[in-house]
Amino acid sequence: MAAKDSPLKQFEIVPFSKTELGGYDISFTNSSLSMIITVAVITLFLTLTVNPRSLVPSRMQLVSELMYNFIATLLSDTVGDNGKKYFPFVFSLFMFVLIGNMVGMVPYQFTFTSHIIVTFALAAIVFIGTTILGFANHGIKFFSFFYIPGVPFYMHPLLIPIEVISYLSRPISLSVRLFANMLAGHTLLKVFAGFVVAMPFFTGVFPLVFIVALTGLEILIAFLQAYVFAILTCLYINDAYHLH
């Protein structure tokens, strides 16, 4: 198979014009375009559907309200009363990942969540934010997060580094999970799409049927990963409030 037909070609970043600022490449790429489309879709959808503010909601208004409720209950279930303050943050994060994944499901559209630098930036925001929150709430006592009570004292030199590494691994596992799921799913779709053309006679129908099923699964994964991202953010915010 020629390089230009590679199933990984869809993840290639294509700059529309070369722009440099202070030695850094800040070109507007297909990834940036995809993000702008995502933000535009979210903003337009939410403002237009909620704008009528009818007491008996229309179908589309109901969808917006369902999304609001979904995150609101998620926050109150995991964080409790303290969680209300973080609703805007978690909701924007959830919507950005969810609609980003969905925009990526449209054929010929770029999936920006399939790049680890994007998901890692999101996860780093969550990680740094919750760490600052933890220090703001508990001050220097936040370090006792790494100290497990009820363990013999000679175990602590072993346990504290393990706890610290476990804490530092949070943004990595958070970002890798989202990125790898999207990357694997989209690559798989492309590989099977290649089979449709490559197989002789009518047998190409079978991979085609499989792709249809796989697209459904991908949409489920797109939603599930956005949900996992949101729920883990909630759990980390909760950890910043309640040490152990």
Place this chain on the structure above:
Amino acid sequence: MVDEDKLKELKDRIETAKSSNTPNIKKNKESGAGFGFKISTEIIAALVVGVGIGLIVDKYLGTKPFGLIIFFIFGALAGFLNVYRVMRRIEKQ
């Protein structure tokens, strides 16, 4: 009264239908592959951090290869700890 009996019967049927329906939905929520994926990312992430700290320690303290070895082991243990926590969270649900 006949009506009341009927109502009660209907209520019972609704209850049984509800109780038989809900566990099925919960069971299908997560596939085996998704579960395995979650576990493996936890281990890999902790190992990456462990190895990273080990390499940094070696570079600045000049303790090659011991920093890497020790923090690799710490990373692996942290990975198991992460997996244990994920399992406990799933069990709670």
